[in-house]
Amino acid sequence: MTEQPAQTTTAGDPATARGEQTRQLIRDTAMRLFRERGYAQTTMRAIAQEAGVAVGNAYYYFGSKDHLIQEFYAQSQVAHRAAAQPVLDREEAFGARLAGVLHAGIDVLTPSHGFAATFFKTAAEPTSPLSPFSAESSGPRQAAIELFGEVLTGSTAKVDAELRPQLPELLWLAYMGVILYWVHDRSPGQTKTRQLIDGAVPLIDRLVALSRLRVLRPVTRQVLDLIRTLRH
Amino acid sequence: MTEQPAQTTTAGDPATARGEQTRQLIRDTAMRLFRERGYAQTTMRAIAQEAGVAVGNAYYYFGSKDHLIQEFYAQSQVAHRAAAQPVLDREEAFGARLAGVLHAGIDVLTPSHGFAATFFKTAAEPTSPLSPFSAESSGPRQAAIELFGEVLTGSTAKVDAELRPQLPELLWLAYMGVILYWVHDRSPGQTKTRQLIDGAVPLIDRLVALSRLRVLRPVTRQVLDLIRTLRH
DNA sequence: GTCGGTAGTTGAACACGTTCAAGAAGGGCG
DNA sequence: CGCCCTTCTTGAACGTGTTCAACTACCGAC
Numbered sequence: 001m002t003e004q005p006a007q008t009t010t011a012g013d014p015a016t017a018r019g020e021q022t023r024q025l026i027r028d029t030a031m032r033l034f035r036e037r038g039y040a041q042t043t044m045r046a047i048a049q050e051a052g053v054a055v056g057n058a059y060y061y062f063g064s065k066d067h068l069i070q071e072f073y074a075q076s077q078v079a080h081r082a083a084a085q086p087v088l089d090r091e092e093a094f095g096a097r098l099a100g101v102l103h104a105g106i107d108v109l110t111p112s113h114g115f116a117a118t119f120f121k122t123a124a125e126p127t128s129p130l131s132p133f134s135a136e137s138s139g140p141r142q143a144a145i146e147l148f149g150e151v152l153t154g155s156t157a158k159v160d161a162e163l164r165p166q167l168p169e170l171l172w173l174a175y176m177g178v179i180l181y182w183v184h185d186r187s188p189g190q191t192k193t194r195q196l197i198d199g200a201v202p203l204i205d206r207l208v209a210l211s212r213l214r215v216l217r218p219v220t221r222q223v224l225d226l227i228r229t230l231r232h
Numbered sequence: 233m234t235e236q237p238a239q240t241t242t243a244g245d246p247a248t249a250r251g252e253q254t255r256q257l258i259r260d261t262a263m264r265l266f267r268e269r270g271y272a273q274t275t276m277r278a279i280a281q282e283a284g285v286a287v288g289n290a291y292y293y294f295g296s297k298d299h300l301i302q303e304f305y306a307q308s309q310v311a312h313r314a315a316a317q318p319v320l321d322r323e324e325a326f327g328a329r330l331a332g333v334l335h336a337g338i339d340v341l342t343p344s345h346g347f348a349a350t351f352f353k354t355a356a357e358p359t360s361p362l363s364p365f366s367a368e369s370s371g372p373r374q375a376a377i378e379l380f381g382e383v384l385t386g387s388t389a390k391v392d393a394e395l396r397p398q399l400p401e402l403l404w405l406a407y408m409g410v411i412l413y414w415v416h417d418r419s420p421g422q423t424k425t426r427q428l429i430d431g432a433v434p435l436i437d438r439l440v441a442l443s444r445l446r447v448l449r450p451v452t453r454q455v456l457d458l459i460r461t462l463r464h
Numbered sequence: 465g466t467c468g469g470t471a472g473t474t475g476a477a478c479a480c481g482t483t484c485a486a487g488a489a490g491g492g493c494g
Numbered sequence: 495c496g497c498c499c500t501t502c503t504t505g506a507a508c509g510t511g512t513t514c515a516a517c518t519a520c521c522g523a524c
Contacts, residue, residue, distance in 0.1 A: 111482075125350060206451070276480080292502070297481065
């Protein structure tokens with residue numbers, strides 16, 4: 001329906017499209033209010049009022065309140081990528097790179113803990129376009145998976161040839177698991193999530209290394225076959 | 233606030249409490265409409281009308297529309313337990329018992345695939361009392377964990393002594409993972425979920441067996457320490 | 465410069481979940 | 495029977511997300 005008209009404009013830079021200012025204004029206002037009041041407590045009327053536009057105008061740019069969440073995803077993904085860059089430049093060991101990138105992801109999300117939690121409620125619904133597994137999210141998801149590809153590419157780790165192509169997506173999946181834990185993490189400063197990362201990374205590291213052993217080849221293959229079967 | 237008054241009644245059988253009939257009527261009507269129309273498409277007004285009561289009356293027994301979901305959980309858990317009984321009576325091998333119980337769980341849920349999916353949206357929200365990790369759900373959760381305890385107790389499997397006390401909860405967690413996959417499973421008849429179970433159970437079986445090996449002791453301990461740390 | 469069409473904007477209106485003050489029904493006790 | 499207290503029931507009213515017919519602002523074409 002009527003969504004993201006800037007992108008359906010015939011040619012031309014979307015940034016200079018007429019409504020682009022309004023679009024950004026509404027988005028930024030929404031993000032601010034989400035942070036200040038939380039998601040549920042922020043009404044569409046409040047967003048519109050604070051942005052100085054009519055309610056219907058917000059719906060011209062964003063199909064629903066939930067669609068504003070996707071905007072949050074996109075922003076977070078970009079911020080994660082940026083925050084991960086120093087780690088990718090600095091570290092060479094697979095474990096250090098992975099831990100760094102995972103920590104960077106949580107770093108970026110930390111200011112939003114509390115209200116981001118409610119987001120993942122919507123994200124968990126399979127029918128929702130906001131699901132990280134959905135087609136609509138494939139853009140940010142691919143970007144995220146690629147980030148974990150870089151974790152691997154730039155590292156000194158030697159990975160089983162069969163495992164390698166699957167690994168970035170598996171690492172992304174592990175990252176989703178970390179986020180799921182983080183969302184439920186009530187420990188002050190989400191310390192437990194940090195412990196989870198620091199505890200799980202060495203295990204993943206060891207597991208990846210073990211995958212090359214001849215003795216474990218059958219298991220590795222069995223796991224990979226299962227994963228291949230389960231992918232859509 | 234005003235919830236489940238039958239349980240706050242001073243002594244006496246809740247089943248004979250005055251409003252218990254109405255309570256069940258509303259619950260059953262809601263479940264039927266959920267099945268017929270889906271969760272979002274079923275309005276509280278429709279539930280009330282079909283049950284022949286006022287809207288407010290439904291709220292007297294169930295604090296919110298979401299609370300009706302918890303009713304669905306409870307029913308499903310009981311049905312799962314019943315469906316698992318034959319397997320527990322018949323099978324002795326750990327793998328067969330685990331696979332049977334997991335399949336039984338999906339069997340019970342299958343008729344509700346589609347609308348049950350939207351339920352888990354709410355379940356994923358950490359702040360929601362409907363979260364499988366929440367205190368409010370601890371009853372059904374404990375029952376479910378105990379079911380996996382029986383999978384273990386009645387089996388011939390030899391399990392590492394340190395792992396054993398943690399294992400039922402871990403198996404329950406794996407079951408949650410299966411359900412998460414099932415919810416997103418769009419394959420006809422959710423065949424893929426069945427494949428997931430049949431593929432993952434042998435791996436879990438092997439893993440549990442390996443946990444006793446002296447060589448892997450450090451890893452086992454490392455994993456268990458991490459899990460213990462992460463639990464609340 | 466005016467005309468026409470698209471992009472952008474408006475706010476009242478709708479359906480929904482939820483609340484609550486008011487009342488009805490039941491039952492124990494004098 | 496009359497009284498009181500708890501349990502149960504009612505439906506109008508509120509705030510919310512969302513829709514949509516109407517309107518305005520802009521821009522290229524002639």
